[in-house]
Amino acid sequence: MVKLAKEKIIVTSALPYANGEIHLGHVVSTYLPADIFTRFCRLKNREVYHVGGTDDYGVPILIRAEKEKKNPKDLVTFWRQRDLEDLKDLGVIFDIFDRTSNSENHWLVIHFFQKLKEKGFIDEKEVELWFCEHDKRFLPDRYVVGTCPFCGAKNQYSDSCENCGRFIPHGEIKDPKCSICGRPPIKKKSEHYFFKLSKFSHQLKGWLEKNHNLQSDVKNYVLNWIKEGLIDWDITRDMEWGVKVPSKDQVFYGWFENHLGYISFFLKLFRTIKKDGKEFWNSSKIYHFIGKDIVYHHYLFLPAERMGEEEFKLPDFIPTRGHLKINGQKLSKSRGFYVGLKEFLKIFPPDYLRYYLTSITPYSQQDVNFEWKEFQEKINGELMANVGNFVHRTLTFIWHKFGGQIPKPNEFSKEDKQFEQRIKSISREVEGLYEKLEFEKALKKILEFCSECNSYFQKKEPWKSQSENCLFLSANAVKTLAILLQPIIPFSSEKVWNYLDLEKTEEMTWENSSLLTIKPSHKIKKPEILFKKIEGKDLPKK
DSSP, rough: OOOOOOOOEEEEEOOOOOSSSBHHHHIIIIHHHHHHHHHHHTTTTOEEEEEEBBBSHHHHHHHHHHHHHHOOOOHHHHHHHHEEEEEEEETTTOOOEEETTSSSHHHHHHHHHEEEEEETTTTEEEEEEEETTTTTOOOOOGGEEEETTTTSSSSTTTBTTTTTTOEEEEEEEEEEETTTOOOEEEEEEEEEEEEEEEGGGHHHHHHHOOOOOSHHHHHHHHHHHHHHHOEEOOOEESSSSSOOOTTTOOOOOOOGGGGGHHHHHHHHHHHTTTOOOHHHHSSSEEEEEEEGGHIIIIIIIIIHHHHOOOOOOOBBBBOOEOOOOTTTOBTTTTTTBBOOOHHHHTTTOOOHHHHHHHHHSSSSSEEEEEOHHHHHHHIIIIIIIIHHHHHHHHHHHHHSSTTTBBOOOOOOOOHHHHHHHHHHHHHHHHHHHHHOOOOOHHHHEEEEEEHHHHHHHHOOOOTOOOHHHHHHHHHHHHHHHHHHTTTTTTHHHHHHHHHHTTTTOOOOTTTTSSSSOOOOOOOOBOOOOOOOOOOOGGSSSO
């Protein structure tokens, strides 16, 4: 029998600036969906790697370092470790979580720059940049705030607009102010390198139109940007913190180099396991999970650089989700309005957050609103009253009525046979939704199945006589639920697997979710309450 090769998949999560903590907005758009998909792929026995890290360069890091009077190196080292710990506490696991300041990324950035320059995709020209006479410095990117020239939104950073998502060319921000002293800057000349993004318009248009994996709602307005005309892109900055430009007293703009971290981190990972990283990259399905605020960079800059360099494959999927809002206001770490992940996990279990955010977040760029009351209602009314209720009832009855041993079933009734078929068929329905990255729909389908489980249990009345069939099938349904829910609520699923005492006898795989593998006489462990009710006093007062 020929053994089929495993499907190869690379998942990347957008890189957070290493200047502050991970907040719930990061979680909903990027880290949670990326982790859910990675876990699903592992259940499917695919060879999948989750790649992440921190963006160590750029003005946001410098601004924070200056405010705290710290060396930028010390700042990014602290926040990289903190971010990794916070994400691990949420259950988000990476195969590598590195940093753009590492030597491997520096080498790859210079390699891309030199290749693109050799091919005529980079040239040098004189530009007029913002300069603060009071602070005696050039003011790149976030050192300048003003009004977006495209949509008119106020208080935007000079390199991109959070409101319309557009990249703002140097010098085009309206009503500019220095973000340090608040004074209007002047224009001053400097020699900069430019990447000829406009040269890739036709190639980008063809790639976008042919790649049917990309979200149509995002692709349509990116194609419109191309139609309006792409602007060549200033890729150098007059500052010291960053990847040094060869033979210049400048560094590369963060959005020229940071997304190359996806590749450099992955190549570093494969060097440690002594495999050919480039070959694996170019023969894999590649997923870049992002939030909608960095669409321009990932749908235009990123593919154009790879098209010009020609050695590394473009992404197959760029799953893009919207912003998270609380009370209708968008979360923003740079503007100081957010709920920190660490703060949240001090109060509630990680699976509560994973469950709630999954349930309210569609696979689209539609914004999501976090409501504390809805959070309480979903945890109590769905997770606890539906999932937790069925798991606990089933295992408790087996524990008390049969001494913890799975009973031997008798001849199945019509209801038993229907429920057996439902256990065997549900994974196919859920699998398709996980594959399409529609995790909220997958969760809804699982909850519907769990409601059917509770209904079957109630009709069979195992507290009366002849409970063997009900408890045998229900135990297997509990196992199925543990597998189906594992990508979303892994901590709770692992607890259920432990209650079923399957760690030594059965591997948690997607294939096993449709099989009745828990046999009569199998001994379970004493079950405990799976979920704790959220009381009103547990919710934040604000």
